[in-house]
Amino acid sequence: MAAIDARGLSCPQPLMMAQAALAKDSGPVVIIVDSESAVESVLRVLAREKREVAVTRSGQETTITAGPKSK
Amino acid sequence: MANFFSSPKGVVVAGLTLGLGASVLQKLGNPPNMGLCVACFGRDLAGSLGLHRAEVVQYARPEIFGLVLGAFVAALASGEFKPRAGSSPLIRLCLGFFVAIGALIFLGCPWRALLRLAGGDGNAILGLLGLIAGVYVGAAFIRRGFTLGASQKTVAAFGLAFVLLVLVLLALRLIYPPLPLAAKNDVLFYSLKGPGSLRAPLWASLSLALIIGFVGQRSRFCSISAIQNVLLFREFHFLWGVVGFVVAAWVANLAFGQFHPGFVKQPIAHSLYFWNFFGLAVVGFGCSLAGGCPLRQLFLAGEGDADAGVFVLGLLFGLAMAHNFAAAASGDGLGLHSQAVGIFSLAMILLIAIFGRPVKPATA
Numbered sequence: 001m002a003a004i005d006a007r008g009l010s011c012p013q014p015l016m017m018a019q020a021a022l023a024k025d026s027g028p029v030v031i032i033v034d035s036e037s038a039v040e041s042v043l044r045v046l047a048r049e050k051r052e053v054a055v056t057r058s059g060q061e062t063t064i065t066a067g068p069k070s071k
Numbered sequence: 072m073a074n075f076f077s078s079p080k081g082v083v084v085a086g087l088t089l090g091l092g093a094s095v096l097q098k099l100g101n102p103p104n105m106g107l108c109v110a111c112f113g114r115d116l117a118g119s120l121g122l123h124r125a126e127v128v129q130y131a132r133p134e135i136f137g138l139v140l141g142a143f144v145a146a147l148a149s150g151e152f153k154p155r156a157g158s159s160p161l162i163r164l165c166l167g168f169f170v171a172i173g174a175l176i177f178l179g180c181p182w183r184a185l186l187r188l189a190g191g192d193g194n195a196i197l198g199l200l201g202l203i204a205g206v207y208v209g210a211a212f213i214r215r216g217f218t219l220g221a222s223q224k225t226v227a228a229f230g231l232a233f234v235l236l237v238l239v240l241l242a243l244r245l246i247y248p249p250l251p252l253a254a255k256n257d258v259l260f261y262s263l264k265g266p267g268s269l270r271a272p273l274w275a276s277l278s279l280a281l282i283i284g285f286v287g288q289r290s291r292f293c294s295i296s297a298i299q300n301v302l303l304f305r306e307f308h309f310l311w312g313v314v315g316f317v318v319a320a321w322v323a324n325l326a327f328g329q330f331h332p333g334f335v336k337q338p339i340a341h342s343l344y345f346w347n348f349f350g351l352a353v354v355g356f357g358c359s360l361a362g363g364c365p366l367r368q369l370f371l372a373g374e375g376d377a378d379a380g381v382f383v384l385g386l387l388f389g390l391a392m393a394h395n396f397a398a399a400a401s402g403d404g405l406g407l408h409s410q411a412v413g414i415f416s417l418a419m420i421l422l423i424a425i426f427g428r429p430v431k432p433a434t435a
Contacts, residue, residue, distance in 0.1 A: 008155065008221030010362025012299055016213060019304065036151050037291040040077045041300070044308055060153055060224070 003030040006038060007061065014038040015045060018066070027051065027068040034061050074149070076289035082308055085290035086315025092279045093186055093316075094323035096134070099271035103329070103338035104190040106320070107134065107283070108183035109365035110174035111339075113383075114390040114399075115267050116240070119259045122391035125399075126254065127265025131244040133276040138366070139237045141284020142373030149289070154230020156377035158222035162423055163378050166361040167368075167385025168392070169416035173353025175390060175399035176413050177201070178340055180365045181294035181358075184351060185313065187340060189320035191332035194340050194347050201348035205355020206298040212424040214303070217360060219427060222378055230375030233383070248273075266339055288374060293367035295358045341404045349413060350400070357420045360427065 002025040006014035015038070018031045033039055039055075039062045046053050052067030075081040093106030105111050111128075118129030146152040174180050177198045179187060184202065187195035209217075249261040262268040270276070286292070290312060297309035324330040334342050341347070358364050361382050363371060368386070371379035393399040398412035 008158065008223060010158065010219060011293070011296060012210075012303060012362075013213065013218060015300075015304065035153065036074070036149075040074070040291065041306075041308075045304060045306060048306070 001025075001028055001030065003032070005032050007032055007034040009038075011037065011041070015041045018042050019045065022049070022051075022066060027066055029066045031064045031066065032061060033064070039064065074289060076286060077291065079308065079311065082290050082292075082312040083315040085286045085292055086312035087319040088286050089283050089292065090189065090316035090319030090321075091323050092283050093182070094189070094320045094327060094329065096271045096276065096279055097329060098323075098327045099275045100269060101271045101276075102266040102269040104187045104192055105179070105183060105266065105339060106186060108179050108186070109135070109138075109369060110171065110180040110386070110390060111178075111183060111266070113171070113365070113387050114175065114394070115262075117387045117391035118267060118394070119261065121260055122387070123394035124260075125394040126267075127262050128267040128394070129254075129260040129262045130249075130267040130270060131240065131259055133241070133244060133273055134280040135369070136237050136241040136244070137277045137280025138284040138287065138369045139234060139373040140241075141281040141286075142288035142370040143234050143284075144281070145285040145288035146374035151288075152230065152375050154225045154227050154375040154377070155222040156225045156229055158378045159219035159427075160378055160381040162219055162427070163361055163382040164385035164388070165419065166357045166423065167382040167387075168389035169420050170354050170357040170361070170365065171386045171389025172393050172398055172412055172416040173350045173357065174365070175350075175393040176405065176409050177347050177350030177354070178400055181351065181354060182316075182364070182366055185294070185317050186320055187337070189317050189330075190324050191330045192337040192340055193332070193334040194337060194342055194344070197344045197347040198351040201350065201352035202294070202355040203298055204348070205352035205357075206295055206359045207302055209356045209359025209424065210299050210302050212427070213359065216429060217424055217427045218429055219360070219362075220430065222376070225377065227375075229377055232377060233372045233380030236380075284370065284373060287366065288370045291367075292370070294364040295355065295367065296363065298355070299359055339402055341400055341402060343400075343404060346400065346405060346409070346413075349417075353413065353417050353420065356417070356424070360420065360424055
């Protein structure tokens with residue numbers, strides 16, 4: 001399972017890293033971010049790809065687990 | 072809590088709000104096609120502080136303060152105030168500086184480019200094409216792995232430093248307001264003629280900018296993201312916000328009699344096609360490496376991002392030096408050194424792009 005740590009990175013790096021990982025790995029992929037704009041942009045792309053998504057928040061960090069593309 | 076302004080409808084509402092606000096600010100007295108411009112207002116602020124002595128562009132624009140404070144309030148209210156720092160601050164300062172040079176060759180930040188378009192200034196099209204080209208090149212480097220490194224969490228006081236700086240400047244503006252027929256009071260310079268003398272009333276500038284800052288923080292409004300997300304991810308979310316911005320400003324400009332289509336004799340603009348393209352290409356390239364347009368950097372600084380605050384300080388410094396070095400263009404065309412300083416700035420951003428690689432972990 002691929003894990004991406006995009007904490008503290010400027011836009012658009014979190015999204016780019018997430019997308020690169022998702023292209024290689026059918027899922028699940030874990031993405032850790034710490035800004036709401038990154039959370040929103042990653043979730044937007046995951047929603048467009050119709051992937052199952054689980055979001056857990058702890059403190060300032062958000063962990064997004066992206067499942068495989070649902071058929 | 073769902074964030075309305077980050078929804079597909081919300082981002083368009085945010086764009087409409089910003090576009091309308093900008094047009095209204097022009098109607099209330101701001102310079103033509105300059106209802107809202109971070110480069111122009113930053114330049115005026117730098118002039119008001121005496122960092123440059125171009126007499127026609129000196130005014131401590133309340134908009135700058137309102138944008139940061141509005142974003143700060145929005146971040147606090149939503150629990151998104153996150154003090155952070157330490158992602159290549161000096162390089163961000165340099166990027167802010169070089170972006171400033173590009174912006175003053177074009178004469179505006181990306182948002183003014185859109186306002187110029189909404190006011191009928193065809194030269195803005197060249198600028199916007201340049202912006203897209205610049206973002207495209209920046210995105211190519213980011214795709215190759217360019218990074219300024221991750222920021223670190225820091226203490227609240229350090230995240231607040233930029234907001235406090237803004238409050239101090241706002242206090243100076245309130246304690247030392249413009250005097251009639253005086254180009255300087257005890258502290259601040261104020262233009263008596265030219266764009267710096269064209270001002271919406273203090274209360275209007277401040278309150279509209281507070282609203283724009285609030286909405287901007289909630290929506291993550293960014294002209295660079297709008298282009299970058301389309302180029303990199305075929306994702307049109309922010310672009311719809313930009314469309315809303317232009318449409319609202321255009322309709323409001325029509326209603327206010329502020330729409331004058333054409334290429335020549337446009338207000339605070341020149342018709343040098345290549346240099347309009349070039350100026351915003353520098354801005355697009357530099358801002359994509361820095362992770363946001365000048366307006367977005369103000370919002371980020373307001374939500375505790377000290378690195379964005381450093382970018383803004385670099386921007387102010389660059390805007391001032393652009394005038395001191397005769398690198399800034401004007402309605403009459405380029406400054407004496409615009410070409411040399413502009414090409415130097417582009418070269419420096421290119422070097423930053425080439426060398427900005429991830430640090431290899433230490434091998435123990």
